[in-house]
Amino acid sequence: MSGDLSLADRFETERPGLRAVAYRMLGSLAEAEDAVQETWLKLSRTDVSDVKNLSAWLTTVAGRVCLDMLRSRTSRREDPLPEQDEQVRLPDPVVTQLGRADPEQQVLVADAVGIALMVVLETLSPAERLALVLHDLFDVPFDDIAAVLGRTAVSTRQLASRARRRVRSATPAADADNARKSDVVNAFLTASRNGDFEALLAVLDPDVVARSDGGTLLPSILRRGATDVASQAIAFARFAAHARLVLVNGTPGVVSFAEGRLLSVMSFTIRDGRITGLDVLTDPDRLTTLGLTA
Helix, strand or coil: CHHHHHHHHHHHHHHHHHHHHHHHHHCCHHHHHHHHHHHHHHHHCCCCCCCCCHHHHHHHHHHHHHHHHHHHHHHHCCCCCCCHHHCCCCCCCCEECCCCCCHHHHHHCCCCCCHHHHHHHHCCCHHHHHHHHHHHHHCCCHHHHHHHHCCCHHHHHHHHHHHHHHHHHHCCCCCCCHHHHHHHHHHHHHHHHHCCHHHHHHHEEEEEEEEEECCCCCCCEEEECHHHHHHHHHHHHCCCCEEEEEEECCEEEEEEEECCEEEEEEEEEEECCEEEEEEEECCHHHHHCCCCCC
């Protein structure tokens, strides 16, 4: 019994890191929790007395669980690709109040895993995603990843390299200074509230892309270009009685409310002081699970 308790304690120590692995693999907080629980079940049924590095073993097991979940999701075709047929599917955001440190959430969104990067990860094949996430973000050796995929280490390395190129081409380097990004987001928020079209154009990149995920109840929206995005921002601001700055996946974002109900979570990609990407979650079902209040 004491051995079981010791193993459970060790697993709880690893839980935040395993949740981070699963979130990057699945883009869903609920599914990430399911994957972590499945990893615990596998651990509890396995003799790990000869395992020298339990953390590495658990990371690999969690990766295998997530791989199976991704393959099952793909075979069911229940989730559209991020911009397939104008349908938009955004990953779950991790929202943190400004000035409030949450160690578990910090682990969850470490390594600058923003919404824009998560969107690109959604376009990778399950095998590509596993190879990239485990190796590049969690330093798992290619030999270990290859065993999960049933491939050689060489082909697994090539898989990760191909995925890395796709991610880099789709997510150019963005501004890293959160204070400066907060200024840009505040300028966007103020201009939207005031209906100041010219001020919005000044803060938006000419080729900005805005994606809105409304789930099954609300239509998805994909807009391109500063003029179209600015018009939509002003129209949406009229419905939001209250909006405030927060951190979304570790970078400045906005949550909006109307009559005490959460309307949206906005995540921004900012480069050279201008907004190049705007990802908005408006799905009421998923917003409810975030537990945010005005």
